[in-house]
Amino acid sequence: MKQAAYLLFLSVASAVPAMAQSETQGKNTSTSAVISAIVLALILSGIFLTAFLILRPRLPAVYQPKTYRAKPAWRNTEPLPNSMFGWISPYLRNPDREILRINGLDAYSFVLYIQLMVRIFVPIWLLSWVVLMPLFSAGMPHGEGFDMFTFENVINVPSKTQQLRSAGVMILHYILVAWVIYNIHAIMMKFMELRKEFLTSQEHRNTNQAKTFLVTGVPNEMLSETRMKGVYADIPDGVKKVWINRDLKELPKLVEERDKNLNKLEGAVAKLIKTAAKNVKKGKVEAVALSENQEPSLEVAEHYVPANKRPTHRLGKIPCMGEKVDTISYCREEVTRLNKEIAQKREVILDDYENYPPQSSAFVLCNSMLGAYTGSDGKIHPEPHKLAKRYREVHPDDIVWTNMNMNPYERKIRTIGFWTLTVLTIIFWIIPIALVSLFSNVDYLQQNVSFLHWISSLQVASGIPIGVIKAVLPTAALAILNSLLPPWLRWHAKQSGVPTRTGIELSLQDRFFPFQVVQNFIFLTIMGGIQQQEQQFQDAIHEPEKFVATISQAIPAASTFFLEFVFLIGLSGVAAMFLQLVPLIVYYVKIKFLASTPRKLWHLRNDMGAPPFGQLYPATMLVTVLGFGYMILAPIMNGFASVTFFTLYLAYRYLFLYVFDCKPVSETAGLFFKKAINHTFVGLYVSLVVAALMYLFNSGSNKNFIAFGVLTFVLFGLVVAYQVYLGMLWKRSMDEIPALLSQHAPMQQAVTDAPNAPPSLPEKDAYYADAQGGPMVPQKSAAPAHVLQVEDPQVTKEKEEMEEIKTMNAFYHPSRTSTQQIMWYPNDNFGIGRSQVLADQKAGYEATTSHAFLNEKYKIDEDANAPPGEDL
Structure with a gap:
């Protein structure tokens, strides 16, 4: 899983706060702990960057596959020079906008988000260090090292004069929050225009994906193509095709069982050939020359491989149990049997609407994107849950077919149930996190838990520093x-019940981000505070006001935990992303051990990964939350966050330009970015709430703190109001898309008869059509559009016919239309x-040995542009 490998370091680094807790048991050690982490990073x-510079020109399959592997070829980017340092200048000159061209708006908007954070944090870094660090430290009696520069230094001192410095903190808080809001507003205005431009571009609006929407909760009386076309008869440019799910x-x-047998058959034949080659190589059998023009006997393998050495497997679901069969013979017989059964079922399904009834969802392909937007926007049915949930921009390869036939009530119940399970997971994940955090405090455990006294002797016996032990285990x-x-x-x-894979990723973003905030920030901070101020928490446990005050004071003190985390991400984490050590190892391990067939070898060599944005955004945004959360409380974090986001920008920019391949099928046109902007406000809210609580719960020593706390909550309210306003701006801007689309004449696709091509599947319009007594009106075909001829007219016509058939069959369940792969x-x-x-040909299906062979080392190899029959 290359697309997830670079996230491994982020997962590992999220354990750093636990490590830091043990390294910073007292404030006097915080500076040395952070400096040690910086030196390690x-x-x-x-080491990582040196290895990257050496390996990059030698391994283009790992470090720049996007320069030659993308399909179609126009989605490739320009290759970089092979010299060790000569690539840097062309890389930096390559504009960010190139990411939009080759990888789409989701990829470009993620880099745009990192840019936004750099633009926000660099000025905050400079201003806060110039203003806040002297304000917190000059002439103050508390704090050493980095602990001199925390908010608690001006709020917990007895001197009224020194406490007045907190007024300057509050004023700067207003200024910095205003700066953040200004930049968010500016980037959102830019992004909204960019999204409209992307969606209404000719390249996008004329795709079938842009013109198709999914509607769920379709009542029985509407479950026919004619009925559904009647429902959407008034939309601009009309409806071209409706698919009723069944x-x-x-x-x-x-079909799944047949495909499994096909893959097993390919593997068994490849294994048989490798066994024969091995026997020849070891001299166990003499090779018999056979020219390419000679037709081999079907029993030729018997000369090279004894019957007891042929590939076999056992039937049954329990491993190592069941009847033992010859894999090649069994799979070939099963494929033949299943093909006949599938063909019979498909024939029956065409007209048997009683045993294979329509279900409660339909795909609607409009003649224009304007029609799709209009049809998916309007309220069609007066009853709740009927035709209520609609999804735009759907693609057949993005559909989760197992979720298509849920009725709306089941989907609603499942949504509530699994969101409840998500919340419970976030809450109860505290238990394993707490156990890990306890073991990070090895010093405390070895002194207070009798059966763990042996830990103190481990350092002496092994020679391993106890700090390393404390870091490795919890990490x-x-x-x-x-x-x-x-x-x-x-x-x-x-x-x-989310019906699309992109919808699942968007839902994951909403679920994983709260976990990052609650567990990896708030809970670890509280645990760190308890370990540092155990007695204070014990004294305050029965007094809610005092307990909240103790927590609010623990948060600034816990900043050193996260300084190490952020810096580790920004230096060694980013260097590891450039090196891609895990993808590098995985790539060559798979090539060596998993390339058992030409098809698998081709895909291992040519498939490129793409990041799961639903996981990538929350993992990255933890740094955003930490930066904003400590923006005022511990301003030294601002410098660390600035460096981290700048290096992340360089790394992700490289990955999206030269490594990742984000497919159009999974494009959301920036919906992940929009969610990320909403989640960004959480960091501001954390900063404001903690500062306000620190003012209010320390008001006993200075009544002015009440006013400061109230004013901070006022600022909180203003930020909430702006976020609501931004949501209204977003809706208003996106509502302009139909008006923009109406300015463009619809580009109708050619509708042709294809007598020599496989026919598209029909739908039975009569089924449920007259449940309400309505007439069935035949639909007129759209006039063929003019097509500019750039090649042989007959070739062009055949391509158009095949594309039209593919379009008309696009949203039938794959089991109805999928063809058997060419072996x-x-x-x-x-x-x-x-x-x-x-x-295979005798059994009735296609097979080939084209572009697949045994090389001079008797290893399976291939030189194909694509596996036979696969539509890439």
Whole structure:
């Protein structure tokens, strides 16, 4: 999983606060702990970057696949020079806008978000260090090292004169929040225009994806193409095609079983050929020359591989149990049987609407994007939950078909249930996090837990510094815990009934971000405060006001925990992203051990990863929350955050330009960015609430603090009001899209008859059509559009016909339309691969050895542009 590998370091680094808790047991050690972390980060980043500079020109498959692998080729970017340092200047000159061209708006908007953070934090860094650091430290009696520069130094001193410095803090708080809001407003104005430009561009608005929407909660009386076309008869430019989803019963499982047998058959044939080559290489059998023109016998493999050495497997679901069968013979027979059964089922399904009834959802393809936007916006049905939930910009490859046939009430119940489970997960994840945090405090445990006294002798016996022991154990444990969350939360989203994969990722973003804030920021901060001020928390546990005051005071003191975390991300984390050590190892391990067939080898060599934005944004935004949360409370964080976001910008910019390949099928046109902007306000709210509580709960020593706390809450209210206003601006701006689309003449696709091509599947309009007694009105075909001929007219016509058929079958369930893959075997000098091709052709389906072969080392290899029959 290349697309997730670079997130591993973020997961590991999220354990750093736990490590820091043990390293900073007293304030007098905070500076040395942070400096030690900086030195470690510099050393690691130096090693990683040196390795990257050496390996980059030698391994283009890892470090710049986006320069030659993308399909279509126009989505590639210009390759970089191969010299060790000569690539830097062309990389920096390559504009960010290139990301938009080659990877889409989601990728570009993520880099735009990192840019926004750089633009925000650099001025905050300079201003806060010039104003706040002298204000917190000059002539103050408390604090040493970095602890001199925290907000508690001016709020917890007995001197009224020194406490007055907090007025300057409040004024600067207003200024910095205003700066943040100004930049958010500016970037959102730019982004909203960019999104409208992207969506209404000719390249996008003329795609079928832009012209299609999904509607759920369709009542039975509307479950026919004619009825649904009647519902949307008044939308601009009309409806081209409607697909009614149906309950296909056992058909999807039959197709899935057939495909599993096909893959197993390819693997078994490849294994048979490799076994034959191994026997020849070891001299166990003599090779018999067979020219390319000779037709091999179907039994040719018997000469090279004994019957007891052929690939076999056991039937049954329990491993190592069940009947043992010859894999090649069994799978070929099963594929033949399943093909016949699938063909029979498909034939029956065409007209059997009683046993395979329509379900409660439909896809609507309009003749224009304006029609799709208009149709998906309007309220159609007066009853709740009927035709109520609609999804724009849907693509067949993005659909989660198992979620298509849920009725709206089931989907609602599932949504509530799994969001409840998500909240419970966030709450109860405190338990394992707390255990990890306890083990980070090894010094406390070895002194106070009798059976752990042996830890103190471990350093002497092993020679390993106790600090390393304290770092490794909690870091590894917390990294494992954090890595379990995204798949678990993604499963919650899927089980909620979300019908698209992009919708699942958007839901994951909403679920994973609260976890990052609650667990990796708030809870770890409180745990750190308890470990540093255990007696104070024990004294305050029964007094809510005192307990809140103690927590608010612990947050600034906990800043050193997160300084190490942020700096580690900004230096060694970013260097590791450039190096891509995990993807590098995974790539070559897979090539060596998992490339068992030509098809698998091709995909390992040519498939590029893309980041899961639902996981990427929350992992990155933890730095945003930390930066804003400590913007006033511990201003030294601002410098660390500035450096981190700048280096993250350089790293992600490189990855999106030269490594990642974000497919148009998963494009949301920046919806992840919009959610990220809303989540960004959480950091501001944390900063304001903590500052206000610190004022109010220390008002006993200075009554002016009450006014400061109230004014801070006023600022909180102003930020909330702006966020609401920004939401209104967003809605107003997006509502302008139909007006922009209406300015463009619709580009109709050519509708042609295709007598020589496979026909598109029909739908039974009569089913449920006259439930309300309404007439069935035949739909007129759109006039063919003029097509500029740039190649042979016959070739152009055939392409148009095939594209039209593909369009008209696009949103039928894949089990109804998918064709069997062309079997792909290695060609070998023994004739085994060609003999298996003949066996497949005799069984009634296609197979080939084209562009697949055994190389001079008797290893499976390929030189194909694409696997046979795969539409890339």
